Amino acid sequence: MKRFYLALLALPSLAFAEDTLSAGDTAWMLVATAFVMLMTPAGLALFYGGLTRSKNVLNTIGMSLGAYAVGTLVWVLIGYSVAFGDGDLIGTGKVLLSGISSDTLSGTIPELLFVAFQGTFAAIAVAIASGSMIERVKFSTFLIFAALWIVAVYAPITHWAWGGGETLNFGEMDFAGGTVVHINAGVAGFVVAMILGRRKDYGKAALKPFSPVLVSLGAALLWFGWFGFNAGSELAADGVAASAFLVTNVAASLGVIGWIIIEWMVYKKATIVGGASGAVAGLVAITPAAGSAGVEGAIIIGLVGGALGFIGVSKIKQMFKVDDSLDAFWVHGLVGIWGSVATAIFIADYAKDDDYNMSTQLVAQFSAIGLTIVYSAVVTAIVYFIASALTGGGRVDDEDESRGLDETTHGEKAINL
Numbered sequence: 001m002k003r004f005y006l007a008l009l010a011l012p013s014l015a016f017a018e019d020t021l022s023a024g025d026t027a028w029m030l031v032a033t034a035f036v037m038l039m040t041p042a043g044l045a046l047f048y049g050g051l052t053r054s055k056n057v058l059n060t061i062g063m064s065l066g067a068y069a070v071g072t073l074v075w076v077l078i079g080y081s082v083a084f085g086d087g088d089l090i091g092t093g094k095v096l097l098s099g100i101s102s103d104t105l106s107g108t109i110p111e112l113l114f115v116a117f118q119g120t121f122a123a124i125a126v127a128i129a130s131g132s133m134i135e136r137v138k139f140s141t142f143l144i145f146a147a148l149w150i151v152a153v154y155a156p157i158t159h160w161a162w163g164g165g166e167t168l169n170f171g172e173m174d175f176a177g178g179t180v181v182h183i184n185a186g187v188a189g190f191v192v193a194m195i196l197g198r199r200k201d202y203g204k205a206a207l208k209p210f211s212p213v214l215v216s217l218g219a220a221l222l223w224f225g226w227f228g229f230n231a232g233s234e235l236a237a238d239g240v241a242a243s244a245f246l247v248t249n250v251a252a253s254l255g256v257i258g259w260i261i262i263e264w265m266v267y268k269k270a271t272i273v274g275g276a277s278g279a280v281a282g283l284v285a286i287t288p289a290a291g292s293a294g295v296e297g298a299i300i301i302g303l304v305g306g307a308l309g310f311i312g313v314s315k316i317k318q319m320f321k322v323d324d325s326l327d328a329f330w331v332h333g334l335v336g337i338w339g340s341v342a343t344a345i346f347i348a349d350y351a352k353d354d355d356y357n358m359s360t361q362l363v364a365q366f367s368a369i370g371l372t373i374v375y376s377a378v379v380t381a382i383v384y385f386i387a388s389a390l391t392g393g394g395r396v397d398d399e400d401e402s403r404g405l406d407e408t409t410h411g412e413k414a415i416n417l
Contacts, residue, residue, distance in 0.1 A: 175287070255303070
């Protein structure tokens with residue numbers, strides 16, 4: 001009741017804020033958008049590039065670069081309209097950003113800035129999925145797949161979670177993209193990996209990372225960019241953004257600790273690749289809870305996220321026998337599921353409504369997770385088959401796969417000695 005009266009007292013200022021540009025919020029969101037942009041063609045590109053083999057480093061980096069470029073184009077053409085236009089099942093009316101000018105506001109920031117911020121999310125989502133299919137998918141197939149996937153898979157799921165699609169909105173708590181980005185991308189990558197089949201030497205040769213140094217650098221850039229990803233999702237420079245910033249840092253740190261503890265227990269080694277992967281797992285885990293979890297919750301969410309990521313990659317993956325090249329499903333999909341469930345459990349008092357019910361919220365979280373998995377799996381498969389048909393098959397031939405896609409696709413080498 002106390003919160004109700006406080007809200008009533010704040011109504012005049014809230015109404016004013018909704019109709020007026022905030023220079024502070026706008027400045028923060030310009031910075032946050034730049035942070036998130038850095039995550040795809042720099043952070044994820046180096047992280048994935050370091051994890052792949054030397055003969056496919058540039059191709060892997062190119063898929064993140066291509067995803068960002070194609071994703072940006074598709075987003076402003078139609079993706080934003082599908083995600084945030086008017087409508088229930090899908091949005092409409094904002095194709096080519098129709099009706100949006102430099103004076104149009106989204107809350108307290110220019111809507112054009114909101115378009116740019118959300119576009120960086122679309123791009124990194126499909127780039128994450130690329131990690132499951134590298135070293136054997138055609139570059140042309142992937143670029144077409146990326147364009148179609150953002151429109152047919154990412155944008156509708158975004159609309160249901162954040163864009164006003166009421167029928168398929170179950171009341172899920174997803175502050176910055178646990179289901180929208182991570183579960184969605186993880187499932188998509190896993191499905192394409194199943195369709196493509198395993199790499200020729202999968203299980204027959206040591207598939208060692210090209211450079212743990214690049215992996216570590218890429219993870220650090222992702223960690224940095226994630227401050228914009230999570231704290232920026234508040235869309236304002238306020239206390240919630242500050243809290244999201246803090247718990248993001250805490251969860252990433254605990255992800256490192258959780259991964260290397262379990263790795264040490266199993267292998268008596270604490271690898272740098274493992275620690276970097278643990279940081280990413282911790283970041284994935286806290287993403288949906290960044291706006292609602294306190295420090296105590298972030299510690300548990302990140303610690304379990306890191307440990308679960310290691311178990312998924314080293315143990316559970318072997319049971320499925322699917323060649324998820326860079327473990328996109330296990331680090332993003334599986335850990336994303338944990339983060340979404342944990343969001344309902346580790347909610348800080350300040351974020352709770354007076355009538356908050358954990359059981360009810362858990363039902364909402366599982367409903368959204370289930371919808372995301374089913375929709376993403378089915379439509380991703382359709383999108384991949386279309387992209388494959390348009391490029392004469394989606395998998396490279398055996399000779400190109402053996403030589404490596406850096407030379408056969410791009411005519412370059414990662415290192416010229």
